[in-house]
Structure formats: C-alpha cells, structure tokens
Amino acid sequence: MTVLVSGATGFVAQYIINDLLKQNYKVIGTVRSQETADKLKKLFGNNPNLALELVADIAAPNAFDSVFKKYGSDIKVVLHTASPVSINTRECEKDLLIPAVNGTKNILEAIKKYAAKSVERVVVTSSCAAVVDTSNQGDGSVVYTEESWNPATWEICQVNGISAYCGSKKLAEAAAWDFVRENRNAVKFQLSTVNPIYVFGPQLFDEDVKDRLSSSCELINALLRGKPEAQYLQGMRGNYIDVRDVSRAHLAAFQKEQAIGKRLILSNGPFTYQNLEDDFPQLKGKILVGNPGSGKDIHKTMPTIDNTKTREILGYPFKSLKETVDDTAAQILKKDGKL
Template sequence: MASNSTTSGVGKTILVTGGSGFVAAEVLTAFLSRGYNVRTTVRNDASADKIKKSHSKYINQLSFAIVKDIQIPGGHDEAVKGVDGVIHTASPFLLQVEDNERDLLLPAIKGTTEVLASVQKNAPNVKRVVITSSFASVVDIPKGTRSGYVYNEKDWNPCPYEVAANKDSPGAVSYCASKAFAEKAAYDYVKEHKPQFEITTLCPPMVYGPSGSVVTSLDNLNTSAADIYRLINGSCKEVPETSFYGWVDVRDLGDIHARAFESPKAAGQRYVTASSGYTYQQICDIIRKDFPEKRHLVPEGTPNAPYPDVYKIDNSKVKKELGVEFKTLETSIHDMVAQFIEIEKATGKA
C-alpha cells in the first residue's frame, strides 16, 4: 500500500468515478497519500459525507462532483474539467436484473465510453485514464475450472453480445460479459477517436480485505464483505462452493490503480491483478485458526483439503511492470474478520 506517502502527486488533481465503492475507497487513499488532490463523483451528498468521514485526514485534498447517472452523454463534462488524470471505477454490479441489455450491458458500455468522451472534450491535461475492469472480462465461463489452463492478459471472455443480451441468460453470465464489452469499448474508443490520453485497464478477480469506508452496520455490506461475513455470523452452515479461483486484497488493488496511472509502461496495457488462487475452504481454515472465539460459527468442511486441480491466473505482468507485491490470503482475511469483530462490538452485535 502507498502509506509511505511519496509526494508524487502534489499539485495534481485526479478524478475518481464512483467514490463511495469498496474498491474506490482504497483508490482514494492511494492517491491522497501520494499528495494528489482528488475529486470524486458521487450520486448524492450523503455519499460525499461518508467519504469525508472515512478520509477525514485528507479532507483538504478532497472535493466532490454529483453525477446521478454515469451513462448520460455529457454527464461527466463538469466533473472532468481541470483534472490531470481519471480513474474510472464506477460500474453496475448487479446479478439479479429484469433486462440484461438495459440493466447490465448498456450501463457498463456507455458508462465507460461517455466518461472517455467527456475527458476528450473537456480535460486537455489528461494523459492517462485507468479503468477498473474485472477478471470477469478474462474468464471463459462455459469452460469451467479448466484443469491445467493458465489465464493471462491475452484471454477475453468470449460470450457473444446476443447471448449476453438474451433475457433468458443468467444474470451472472451477462454481468461477466458486460465487463468484457465495456473494456473492449474503451480500447475501441481510443483507436477510433485518437484522444490526447492513453488508457490502462485492470482486471481484478474477487476483492477481499478490510473496508476503507466507515461501516456503521453489518446489515448492508458490499458484495465482497458480505461474502466473507456470512462465514462468521452463523448464517452459512456449509463451506460454499468456490466459483472464481482468484482474489486480490482491496488495499493492493487501490495501490495498483495509482501505479498504473503513474507508470509510463502502463500506457495502453491491460493487467490481470490477482494475488493468487483461493478456495472458501482455505478462508474458513484461516478464520477458525486466527479467531477461536468464532470457530463454532464458521463452517468446518474438510480442513486443509488439498488445493483443487483448477485453472491458474498468471500475475507476472503486473508484478514485473508495476513492481507490485501482493498481500497473502491469510493477511487479507485476518484483517477483514478483525474489522468485522470490531464493528460487531461497536454496534452491540458481538
């Protein structure tokens, strides 16, 4: 993480879209700790107030722009004025929708291309836009666990648009496809419109680790936090099936956004930002070992079961080109659960 507070960003302003998100909280910290001024888009004043609380020590470097809908043409025109770089993290994360095209595909694609159009038109100083994509845009879901296969940046989710848009396709299939179409649309935009900036895309798998936002309730956690909290609150009786065999710590991911923005090497590059593979069994083992007071609530499964024969994810490019060192699963899960326990105590749930 960038807590060594270099001052590389002094005097520069970065726009981070979707500032109230789980990943965005750490993106904000990575840039603020490097000395940048950060403007971030939020949907309303309540979201801005939460960010002011969680990032209170950087309050003088923070400002806000209200953007109610990321796919409206010109919706970011004002937000991008005067900035030196853009980090686009905002994108819908929904799996249960009524209309796959309307609710998933178009918001993801237009949300990305409209931001790029606003930057090209109104932010002449911007030379780099970093876009948070997803391992969902890399993985070939119908091929399953692909024993022996190694995913890297050359892989793209091959789901055809017609399949993703079909109302009978599962939401998860369409969501994963939406990430690929949005990411491809960004590269196509640069090729077609030849803007003054270059883009870098980041493809994280499951994102874990403690929240950088102020969490006052355990009832409405973000998707990643809820995924782990269910393992310690007694609601999950069996070890869940693992669906994506890759993860990254949210603090590392925040730092990678800043590195991708600052590195000349990252221009036009795509990075798979995975720490390693994992299983829910490994996570349950870590929690049961580190937090004996929670053992009776955590599914036991088959402790220390051998790692399954599934695909691997090659993270050598991001490590080599951006100098990233990833946190371990043990560190990430330990810090996450310790935070849950603190919140339980503070809210009287312990």
Template sequence: MTRVLLTGGSGFIAAHTLDVLLKHGHSVVTTVRTQEKADKIKAAYPNYGKDKLDFAIVPDIAVPTAFDQAVVSDPPFEAVLHTASPFHFNVTDIQKDLLDPAVIGTTGILRSIKRSAPSVKRVVITSSFAAIIEPSKGFWPGHTYSEKDWNPMTKKDAEESPMAGYRASKTFAEKAAWEFVEKEEPNFSISTINPPMVYGPIIHNLESLENMNTSNQRILSAAQGKWKDEIPNTGVHFWVDVRDVAEAHVAAMEKPEAAGKRFFTVAGYFSNKEIAQIVKKHFPQYKDLPSDSTPGGDYPEGGKDAMYKFDNSRSREILGVKYRNFEDSVVDSIKSFQKVGL
C-alpha cells in the same frame, strides 16, 4: 502531484484508491451519486482542504452525458481513474441494470474527457477477471490466464443469468474502451485493472452489514454462521486484496510504462473452505462456524493442479504490486466488519 478525477468514490475499491491517491499527495475530485455520500467521505478526511479533496455529484452514470460537468476542473485534470460500475446480482433487467451502466458509463466518460478535458493524459479503468475468463472452459487444467485472454461471451450469453450478465458487462465495457481509443485517437492513453474476487477491509462508509460489497459477503456469511451445515461452492478460485488493487490503480496512473496495457491483478488461489478455516482459527467467538468435516467449498478433485494457472508478472514488474497473503486479508476484513456491528 497530479490532479485526478476518481469516479464512484464511495465504492469498495474506490475508497481505498482515494486513500492511496491522497497519501501519494495527489489532488482529487471524486464523483458520488449524492451530496450525503460526499459529506461522509469528507468527514473521513477532515484534514484535507478543497484543493486536495473535492466532489462532483453524478446521479446516474448510465446517462451518456453524465460526466460532462464532472470532467471540467480548475486546475484542469491530468488523469481519470474510472472505478464506477455496478457489481451486484439484484437484477430484474440485465440490459438496464448491468450492461448499460457498465458500457455507457465507460464510453460516456471517455467521450466527456475527449470533448471537455483535453489536459487529461492518463485514464485507468477498473475492469475485471470477468473480462478475461472463458467460462465455458471450466477449470481448464493446463491453461494459464493472463492479460492476453478475453472472455468470448456474446450478447445472447449475457442474458442467461445475472452472473453471466455481470461478466458480459465487464467484458463489453472494457472492449468498448479499447475500441474507443483505437477509433477516436484521443489525447489520453488507457490502462485497465482486471482483478478477480476482491477481499479485504472496508473503509468506505457502510450503513450496515446488509450493504456489504458482493465479494466480501462470503467472509461475512462464514462469520455469521450461515455456512454451518454446508460451505457454498467457491466458483472462481482466484482472489486479490482490495489494498493491492488500489495500489495498482494509482501505479497505473503514475508509471508511464503502464499506458496502453491491461493488468491481471491476482494474488493467488483461495477456497471458501479456507475462508471458513481462517475465520474459525482467528475468531472462535463466532457461533455456528463450519467444522473441518463440513461439506463443500473445497478445490476440485486434484486440488490446484487440476485447475487453470495465472500469470501476474506484468502487475508485479510494471506496477510494482507486492501481493498480500490470504489469511491477513480475511482477518483484516473481519476486523473491519466488527466496526460496523459484526
């Protein structure tokens, strides 16, 4: 059993990560923004006492000292899983809404651990394929993306759009984490988990379908009939199931050989057209679903052969991730949305 601090416990990935941690028998304190969020998570795990599941309130992760209190525990923490970072495009100020929370949240927690939690030996950080991809290369046929790749975006590039700001926030935050370890030489090692589009069932407390996490909004839109006339462009054609991402976080903490490594957690390719086809096949009761002739949402001309490849061998070999298939992920997602009113 390990004593673990999990940040951002009410988030999409964090909720599944909490589930895996508890099933593996670890003792978890998770940070949330409000007491109300803590109460809802607690209600989902009525059989776990305070020794196994407790909470720390951290209202704003963009404050440099936000985690100073949260990292102090009795018994002391041995590991920290940092998943808290914004992923949304409701942005008015890219610096304030995206870059600061991601970068300050990440370096802030590493400083707090170094200063106040010397017992911590392992830190796992949720990064993203956004910190790997080279957006200017487009579909880059012939290139295989792996942990060796870094997004080369600059501060100026980040200001172009909310999407650019998001990608830059993940890149700058991850780079800042690796630089911190190099310069500060703390007691702990870090690992990063770098997923692309994350789909799969929601188990966090969702007030309503309007508050759906950004990636799953696509599956929801297809089921709600919003793609009836045209299927949106897919963008990045890589995906992974949230349950596999959660397993990867916990394995990166548990396995000593994961220390000091990035992990590109990717299950394979998908297209928005495939989302629409899976929804139609399994849930024909939904109205206004796209037909096979509805335009948009497909792979580029030439299909997968005309696109970048991926190498997920490190996540399979070191973390032992066995990736789920896309159809199951979409079906399980819709079933979970139905419980919240779809």
C-alpha cells in the same frame, strides 16, 4: 496534480482516494447523491484536497460533461471505477450492460469534448471477469494471461446476472480500448486497465461494515455471520486479491510508463471456502468448516491465472490470503463485538 475518480463511494475507490490523498494529489470524486457526498466528505475528515461532484447515473447521456466543464484542463488523470455490480438482477441490459458500457463511453467522450489536450492518463477498472471464460471453470489445464478475453457477447451474456456482469465488464473494457484506437488523434491520453479477481480486504472505514457487504467481501461476511447462503457457498472457489493491492495498482497504472496500453491482471492465487477457524478460535463450532485439507486438490481443477507480466510492471508483492482474509474477518468480528 488533479485526479478524477468516478464512483467515489465504492469499496475499491475509497482506498484509491485515500492513497491519492496520502500522495498529495488533488482528488475529484463523483458520487450519486448529495447525501453520500456529505457522508464521504466527513469520513475523509473534510480533507480540502477532496472535492465531490454529483453524477447521478453514469449511463445518462453526457453524464460527466458538467464535471469536465467545471474543472476543464485541471484534470490530468481519470480513474473510472464506477460500474454496477448488482448480479442479482434479471434486467441484465438495464442494470448491468448499459450502465457499464455507456458509463465508460460517456466519461471518455467527456474527456474528448472538454479535456482532450489535458488528460494524460486514463485507468479503467475492468475485472478478471473480462479475462476469463466461465465455461472453462473446471478445467485445470487452462491458463489465462494479460492477452486473454472473455468471449461474451451482448446477447449471449444475458442468461443470468453473473454472466451479464462478466459480459458488462468485458464489453465496457473493450469499448475503452476501441475508443482509444478510434480517437488516437483526437485525445492525448494513454489508457491502462486494472483487472482484479475477487477483491477481499477490510472496508477502509469501519462505519461501512454493514449487515451486507458489497461484492466479494460478502463471501467472507456470509460465512462469519452464519448466513443461510454460506451453506451453498461451501463449494465456492476462486482466486483473490487484496483491496489495498488493487488500489496501489490503480496509482501505478497511471504513474508508470511501463503500464501504458497494458491490462494489469490482479490475482494472488486461489482460495477455497474454509480455514477461518484456525485464526479465530472464537469461531470454533460456530461457522462452517468446509473440508479442511481439500484445497490443494480443488486448486488442480481450476484454471491458472498467469499474471507474470503484471507483477513485473507493478513490482510489489501482493498481500497473502491469510492477511487479507484475517483483516476482513477481524473488522467484521470487531463490529459485532466478538473481538
């Protein structure tokens, strides 16, 4: 069976591709340039079951048409992971909202045009950013579930990069559900979404441990490497999920009947910005210690994410905070010759 994965170079997508190849799927990944295609192909050991195709910009009109024209009815499953994560932008529409929303619409329109009868399942990588309302950040009485939606609108979310990123994920996910409702008789596929919270975990390939890591892993990287921004990140708190569990959920999302039409909220509980020292004594005195022991009180001030329904559908335990943080940290320390 052939699975199309958009944004194949991504932190999450690389794990998904690895898991798909291990389960003997044929994978078509989309990447932005030939250079990244060549690099990625090599990292995957030139696996003959992995083909990479160029989609330079998911937001360009008809961005995915050439891929569907080429592979047509071979594609049975589409996993749309590509989306901009650049929160340090002031050009919210150009850099976040338009690519996220139009990228999602483009891949669904391409299915409708070229593979309406053959694509059976589509999984859109959304986010908990599409679920939570950031104005409730300090309210411990709030509970989010699979039914919750971020109230962001196109106009209101453009106050800064973070708010626009959250808006981009909400509006892109909403566009996917709208598409299915409006095209129920025109396409065969069933939709599911995967909505992760902060994704931690090691990079699939050690080569990808750069000075700066993408998205959530930079929180751990900045702390470990003593970057100046770690100072203000000390107050940071949130919920986490391991990248390996996120990948597994993408496969379950199209393999399991129970996942049809569902939003899978991926979170395994809260974290605060401390407690690496215990597991890596060589860091003692070299990184910020935060306020050890304060975590429990901080957690009481945070909204709860109740993803009971998702856990029932997935049926596997998520990795602990200790395992995900330690594995992330160990890979960085190894790269820096400190392990």
